[in-house]
Amino acid sequence: MIRYCTRCLYPETKPDLSFDAHGVCSACSSYEKRAEVDWAARKREFLQISERYRAGNGENYDCIVPVSGGKDSTYQVIRLLGLGLNPLCVTATTDSLSDLGRRNIENLKKLGVDHIEVAVNPVIRRRLNHMALAQIGDISWPEHLTIFTIPVRMAVQFGVRLIVWGENPQNEYGGPAAAATDNTLSRRWLEEFGGLLGLRVTDLIGQVGIEKRHLIQYAYPSDEELKRVGVTGVFLGHYFPWDGFTNAIIAQAYGFETFPRLVEGSLASYENLDNHQTGIHDYFKFIKYGFGRATDIANNHIRRGRLAREDAVEMVKRCDGAYPHTCLGRSLKEILAEIDMTVEEFDRICDRFTNKRLFVRDNQGDLARDGQGNLVKVNYDNP
Ligand SMILES: [Zn+2]
Numbered sequence: 001m002i003r004y005c006t007r008c009l010y011p012e013t014k015p016d017l018s019f020d021a022h023g024v025c026s027a028c029s030s031y032e033k034r035a036e037v038d039w040a041a042r043k044r045e046f047l048q049i050s051e052r053y054r055a056g057n058g059e060n061y062d063c064i065v066p067v068s069g070g071k072d073s074t075y076q077v078i079r080l081l082g083l084g085l086n087p088l089c090v091t092a093t094t095d096s097l098s099d100l101g102r103r104n105i106e107n108l109k110k111l112g113v114d115h116i117e118v119a120v121n122p123v124i125r126r127r128l129n130h131m132a133l134a135q136i137g138d139i140s141w142p143e144h145l146t147i148f149t150i151p152v153r154m155a156v157q158f159g160v161r162l163i164v165w166g167e168n169p170q171n172e173y174g175g176p177a178a179a180a181t182d183n184t185l186s187r188r189w190l191e192e193f194g195g196l197l198g199l200r201v202t203d204l205i206g207q208v209g210i211e212k213r214h215l216i217q218y219a220y221p222s223d224e225e226l227k228r229v230g231v232t233g234v235f236l237g238h239y240f241p242w243d244g245f246t247n248a249i250i251a252q253a254y255g256f257e258t259f260p261r262l263v264e265g266s267l268a269s270y271e272n273l274d275n276h277q278t279g280i281h282d283y284f285k286f287i288k289y290g291f292g293r294a295t296d297i298a299n300n301h302i303r304r305g306r307l308a309r310e311d312a313v314e315m316v317k318r319c320d321g322a323y324p325h326t327c328l329g330r331s332l333k334e335i336l337a338e339i340d341m342t343v344e345e346f347d348r349i350c351d352r353f354t355n356k357r358l359f360v361r362d363n364q365g366d367l368a369r370d371g372q373g374n375l376v377k378v379n380y381d382n383p
Helices: 028-037 037-051 071-082 099-109 122-136 141-158 177-181 187-193 213-218 223-229 244-253 278-291 293-303 309-319 332-338 343-353
Strands: 065-066 087-092 114-118 162-165 232-235
Touching: 037 162, 065 071, 065 141, 071 087, 071 099, 071 244, 087 141, 099 114, 122 141, 122 343, 141 162, 141 223, 177 187, 177 332, 213 278, 223 244, 244 293, 244 309, 278 343, 293 309, 332 343
Parallel strands: 065 087, 065 162, 087 114, 162 232
Antiparallel strands: none
């Protein structure tokens, strides 16, 4: 039996999640603390920070904003422009950029910002995707590294001292207390909480023809470089109440486009729109830990009173962890062909990373699947 949070639908199998005596998870407890926050004071605090770091003379940018072109980064840029800041927007190109993702990046630029897109060597990247999927069951490992390293590298390169990140993922999604309350993103944060699963960049050198020179953009700047420029990173979600759904509504008024239906395996049409590989990443989260993107989205709604827990259970049962036959409309076969992998190899890797105790098995002990090829969890709620 999987034990779930009594307030939301996170299972105890979620990494770094803890439960209190009432069976409430740390993500819910952390969210609850938001009610005590004096948001007006936090906003003043942010204005003070931005004043301190503002370039002033018009000779440089006031801050770096890492942007994927998604709803959150579109909202961040709208917010910062509204506060009179002049950001340099930096995109670390996603692994398998969708047409919709491209249109949303172009839309973001039209908000009126300078923008840099750093695209790493795709030949090397494909090898890294393949290797990370096969070795640690996370196709997005290289992307989750460069979305952090590239904006920090650009800050050093352009001499911009302030980086404004979006939300602290450890806050809404639960994590160690120190990570959730930290309002700054540092090397330590990245190493401990950035989801790098214990694989280090230096581990890659020498594998499948990868050399140090291929990994320049994957390295976090040195402490000396950071100190020389005086780079600080803050989470905007610490200073303004953060809600992905609201961000999407705001972003749409500024031209942000959504997917025409729910994204596969999710309960939203307004996020994770830019990378065909994300569906694979989320599927692995499901087979390893028993929850996928649909659970994350349902929980965000439950905590904000927009969805009853009992309805969410049924929605998650229908949508969460769907086998990724397609991701953002592209077939699994096509997506895998890009990283030189067959569907058969993919299925073997899936099997290796599936936590078999979480799913229904047949009399032979093999994983049972429904008519659509989806795994079925042993239980979807507490008894
Ligand atoms: Zn919870």
